[in-house]
Amino acid sequence: MLPANVHSPAFFHKRLRRALKRLGASRAYDISSFGKIGAFDLYYFCKPEKIDPDKKNILIAGGFHGDEPAGSWGIVRFLETANDADLNGANLCFLPLVNPTGFASNRRENDWHEDPNQGFGTDGKTPSHEGLLLLAHLDELLKAASDGFLSLHEDPEVQKGYVWTNEPAEKAPTAFTTGLRDVVSRHFEIFSGDMPHRGGSFEIKDGIGFNCVDNSFESLLIKNGVPRAAATESPADSAVPVKERIRCNKDLIRAFIATPSMNRGKIC
Numbered sequence: 001m002l003p004a005n006v007h008s009p010a011f012f013h014k015r016l017r018r019a020l021k022r023l024g025a026s027r028a029y030d031i032s033s034f035g036k037i038g039a040f041d042l043y044y045f046c047k048p049e050k051i052d053p054d055k056k057n058i059l060i061a062g063g064f065h066g067d068e069p070a071g072s073w074g075i076v077r078f079l080e081t082a083n084d085a086d087l088n089g090a091n092l093c094f095l096p097l098v099n100p101t102g103f104a105s106n107r108r109e110n111d112w113h114e115d116p117n118q119g120f121g122t123d124g125k126t127p128s129h130e131g132l133l134l135l136a137h138l139d140e141l142l143k144a145a146s147d148g149f150l151s152l153h154e155d156p157e158v159q160k161g162y163v164w165t166n167e168p169a170e171k172a173p174t175a176f177t178t179g180l181r182d183v184v185s186r187h188f189e190i191f192s193g194d195m196p197h198r199g200g201s202f203e204i205k206d207g208i209g210f211n212c213v214d215n216s217f218e219s220l221l222i223k224n225g226v227p228r229a230a231a232t233e234s235p236a237d238s239a240v241p242v243k244e245r246i247r248c249n250k251d252l253i254r255a256f257i258a259t260p261s262m263n264r265g266k267i268c
């Protein structure tokens with residue numbers, strides 16, 4: 001992984017295609033386009049060719065924010081290192097790079113100065129270019145996430161990590177949430193305290209922001225019946241090596257899909 005190429009969508013998509021090709025017959029993937037984002041031809045959605053109805057359906061996204069590259073690269077690293085059990089334990093779909101124009105510019109927002117992870121609530125904010133494409137394919141994404149949604153983020157403002165999780169059936173974090181926080185803690189110090197969030201603040205307790213409902217894409221999925229979601233935050237401060245951040249995101253994917261207590265969702 002060369003730091004000079006970390007923010008190149010072309011290099012990223014080349015590595016992503018190569019990683020998917022490596023899977024071969026063990027888990028063949030279709031790559032489809034949801035539409036165009038600016039100069040970028042494709043907006044990738046990666047889905048197994050064969051969906052097994054007896055297995056969990058999990059959607060994993062990276063790169064909602066362009067200055068948080070280790071989530072997207074964590075997906076590639078996961079695919080490069082995954083074994084058959086990782087790949088065949090669930091139907092894993094990926095949205096590997098949601099905001100390619102922001103990614104190319106190392107900037108949180110897209111080329112239209114929109115935040116692609118806002119505009120999905122009732123606060124009057126309108127969806128971004130990317131958000132409109134996600135909403136146009138919402139039914140397919142809800143099926144892909146019917147047992148869980150993982151959105152890999154980073155926080156460029158801090159040198160510590162934490163997780164946001166939604167478990168709408170629970171009043172306190174379960175092993176699903178603490179397991180993800182524990183993965184982050186194996187790589188970085190854990191953040192605790194009030195975190196500025198969407199114009200207000202939200203208390204992160206021992207690395208966990210629990211059941212926060214806002215105008216994000218993960219909140220939209222939860223409102224539509226997805227039983228659990230996580231938006232994880234590795235530290236993207238420039239002093240934190242990107243390779244370690246990528247390893248953390250790869251490990252978060254493995255932990256998410258291995259959640260032992262994961263009951264099936266009800267979306268079909």
Ligand SMILES: [Zn+2]
Pocket residue numbers: 064065068153154
């Ligand atoms: Zn983010």
